[in-house]
């Protein structure tokens with residue numbers, strides 16, 4: 001075998017697998033294959049002036065490369081089993097939390113020191129929420145911020161680069177069982193290894209489906225979350241964000257009994273475009289550096305849609321809705337809450353009259369022409385519910401950007417070592433469908449590295 005361990009994908013799952021292998025078994029020969037660029041070469045060409053929309057780069061610098069989809073993220077590491085994935089179902093709740101804290105310790109040693117850790121423990125907002133039919137989920141969250149997150153990645157790479165063979169711009173085309181191990185094939189040749197960790201994230205979902213088919217790995221259908229990104233003056237949520245930074249709040253709608261939740265809260269942050277396979281959706285981020293902060297806070301309101309047989313393509317459903325918004329608005333659509341309730345589209349002049357300055361240049365339009373009624377009704381109900389704990393949420397000028405879609409990978413059938421029935425084949429991170437977050441994906445990487453080193 002050329003390598004003891006090959007890791008496919010250099011997102012948080014792959015990076016923390018490599019890191020922990022170096023710690024627990026430094027004699028192992030390890031390689032990481034990554035479809036995208038090294039960190040310093042990752043640059044999205046959209047500058048808002050010369051290049052305004054996606055030009056379909058061979059490798060998308062937002063989603064791919066060292067650091068994975070998390071590289072330019074807000075770097076919010078949530079330590080909780082309540083959301084962000086179901087890793088605990090495989091390795092137990094205590095171990096999952098211990099690993100998330102271990103990852104946090106490493107992040108602190110590699111440049112994150114001094115960043116803030118927020119917690120819901122003992123928060124008075126739990127009571128306030130419950131009194132208003134809202135449910136605040138338990139979590140501690142470390143906010144690295146987009147800037148510090150990048151520094152941590154730089155430092156982790158500096159530590160790993162002489163201990164591990166990195167192959168950048170080298171997508172793995174196929175993976176096959178070979179004797180006692182595995183063979184990965186790239187455009188530059190094939191490599192053999194004793195063990196293989198697959199950590200290809202959301203961007204590798206289509207490839208993952210092919211691998212599962214060829215290795216006959218069973219997968220289970222998953223879900224898609226659809227909604228909008230809300231942007232309002234930071235003062236409206238300040239009492240919550242100052243204490244908790246991010247609050248994950250869940251509401252059950254009275255009309256349909258659907259669950260609507262807040263997601264990815266960015267105090268004093270900016271709304272941004274996200275490109276998933278050429279479809280423009282919306283996301284948000286914020287900086288730790290006060291000089292880069294804005295006067296607005298943004299967060300997503302998402303409704304989870306689980307489909308039952310015979311329909312299997314939940315991601316396709318989400319994509320179709322996002323395409324519709326792209327068709328009408330040429331990208332992301334923005335609408336004032338007051339216009340939505342009045343049943344009219346937002347226009348450039350109505351936007352100019354608003355008392356809030358949008359942080360994303362989106363097309364004023366009508367989200368009711370895009371989002372299914374059931375989803376839109378749920379979002380409107382939740383905005384009124386949030387208005388009770390954060391008065392001002394339901395103001396006329398609150399901005400809604402659409403659509404925000406959270407795609408999920410098919411969930412892969414693995415055992416409690418995150419290993420498929422082929423010994424030595426581990427499937428981790430968001431690509432496994434088991435995790436959906438930085439902390440869970442990173443923790444799954446540490447866990448399999450320890451399993452390979454015989455430590456769990």
Ligand SMILES: Cc1cc2nc3c(=O)[nH]c(=O)nc-3n(C[C@H](O)[C@H](O)[C@H](O)COP(=O)(O)OP(=O)(O)OC[C@H]3O[C@@H](n4cnc5c(N)ncnc54)[C@H](O)[C@@H]3O)c2cc1C
Pocket residue numbers: 008009010011012013014033034035036063064065066067068069070071072073074075076077078084170171172173199200201202203204207274283284428429430431435436437438439441442
């Ligand atoms: C804009 C944005 C903001 C986010 N903010 C947060 C946040 O604040 N907090 C949070 O918890 N989560 C956040 N997330 C989600 C988080 O980034 C992911 O949950 C996390 O990165 C998953 O890690 P991963 O290692 O499983 O996969 P990824 O990070 O997706 O990494 C997978 C890597 O595998 C590579 N790859 C794919 N296929 C192949 C192949 N065939 N061969 C070789 N390489 C391949 C890809 O190029 C990619 O680099 C955000 C995501 C985005 C897009």
